Every structure is written in structure tokens, then in C-alpha cells.
Amino acid sequence: MKSLILQTTVKILFPFLVIASVLSLFRGHNEPGGGFIGGLVAASAFILLTFAFGVKETEKRVYIKPMLFTIIGLTCAFMALVLPVMFGFNFFEAIWADFKLPIIGRPGTPLLFDTGVYLVVTGTVCKIIFVIGD
Secondary structure, eight states: OOOHHHHHHHHHHHHHHHHHHHHHHHHTTTSSOOHHHHHHHHHHHHHHHHHHHOHHHHHHHHOSOHHHHHHHHHHHHHHHHHHHHHTTOOTTOOOBOSSOBTTTBSOBHHHHHHHHHHHHHHHHHHHHHHHHHO
16 A cells, blocks of 8 residues: 555654654563563554555665564563573562662663563564564
């Protein structure tokens, strides 16, 4: 679907949806939200981009292949599970840093796990949409 109105609207909305997805990821670190919801919002931004410009143009704009998102996400989630064992804690036990970052708060392994879920959901949904769109 090549519509100038849709393409212009998506160009305006896309950055806001991506920012909202990242904020949802960080907010969900301690409150409702998190990696799954943030990943769905990010995937919806890429779906809108696909509707407006087509699969080939979206793949050019994304730069990274969706399966790479998924692989990096699975690696992050796996590291969140294994990292506590490497520091002498129980498997899947949360490790928190002693400092706070703005917006994020105290970083820890739950944020790493949420980031992994975010990337897996975004990559998987984008791959499904790209395959259906081709």
C-alpha cells in the first residue's frame, strides 16, 4: 500500500513508538510493562513501517536482520540466567548493582533478562511480518 498520508504519518510516529517501547522496557524493570510489552510496541512500529513502505524498504531502514535481534536477545536472556552462577549465586537469582542510573534505577540481571525478551519479541514478530509480506 503506497499512500503518501500513511507514509508521512509513519515517518512521524515511528521514532515515538520506538522511544515508547524502550521506555516501557525500562519502566517494566520495576513496574508493570517490561520486555514483552516493549517488544510488541517496537514490533508494531516496524509493522507500520512495513505497511507504509514495503518489506524491502523496511529491511533497508532497520539495518539489522530480525533474526539477529532474536539471537542477541536469546544471548542476553541466557546470560541473565548464567551470570549469577558465575558470581557464586543461585541459578536465575537476581544480581543488582550498587549504583543507580537515571530512568533505569539500579541495573541488574532482571533488566538484562527483560532486554533479552524485548529483542526476542521484536525480532520474532518482525521476521513473521517480513515473511508474510514477501
